Amino acid sequence: MNEPWSTLTSILEADPTNEDILDNIATHGLLTAAAISPRQPSIDQIISCIFDGTPDLSSQDLQTLKNALQQAQQQLDQPLFLGEGLELPYEWDEDEDLEDSDIQAWCIGFMSAVFLDEAAWFDADEQESSELLLPIMALSGLFTDAPEFAEMTEDQALIADMCEQLPELLTELYLFYKCPEEKKDQTKKPSAKTNSAKLHKPKKH
Template identity: 40%
Template sequence: MSFAEQLHRLQAFLDADELHDEALDYVAAHGYLTALSICAETVPDREWIDALFAEPPHYADQAQHEEIESTLILLKAHIARQLASDEEFELPCDLDLGDDPDDSELRGWCIGFMEGVFLRESAWFENDEEEVSEMLLPIMVGSGLFDEQPEFADIAADANLMDDMIVQIPEALTALYLLLHAPDEKPAILKPRHH
């Protein structure tokens, strides 16, 4: 079975209504896996798979169980390769929140991404908190999870600003990946290491 076919079957499985309400659908799972691929700390497969589904899904049989989980792991590796390449990162949805942001796939992708961040929040922010926060901003805005905070509410109220931020997501992902995986490529300020 080709990777495309495996992805197709994964998508059908994740987008089915039978899954737990808290489980991530395909587009949200893609965002989630993107965050996990960017995070400098590796989260064990078992942990992130269980968190993705919220509760164990009902598989038809053991073969389907293995196939879905191995496809998720393959997709995560595929996303990591994309992030590490020089090409612009492609999201599985339009970079547009549309007329009803809550229904848009992009919002789902951003929420999934933030779920991935929350899984290891300290690992994201421990070294370059300000820079990481700045790069995460377009995704945080897209997720709608922070709209109750005044600065986010202001951005959400300005459609043009919102669009400007949303289109920066692919660049932000590449920048975050480089920041968290190849910190030596930028001039580092040497700090004394405390033991």
């Protein structure tokens, strides 16, 4: 684990009893989405999202957190910008239960960034945005109240396929939001589709 992520992990795990704080896997998903988002969230928005509000940190620790987040963000921006593919911070076993898995935590973190500014993600082309984000939405487990998502998460072959294609999907999302002219020639839509309406952040349990 490199320096900014090591620093982030130590801060995020300082209070293991606080279940509202995103862990380092979910934070990676959050920062990945922040790098892809058509409107970059501020560092204060990101911190508020990680801690579900204002963190109980000293001014020195808060500055250390901001520096680590900015460095980690730069590390995620570069491979997406260069089209090199992003290495995700977990290993997926297709026999693994999706619930409470690292990939679910990562997708929850990603969707947390989407919830920060849904208009930016969906207003330009809601249908195509929903289709591209569908696998992450399904893998997050946040939308199981919707029948179509519940059915998807019960299909182990589909889950395994979405998990395998996630790195490629991130490149497609980056092209869609950051390079719309280039994506017309290079981006392929995922085969799965949904008629999902605009998203609403689910309540924490």
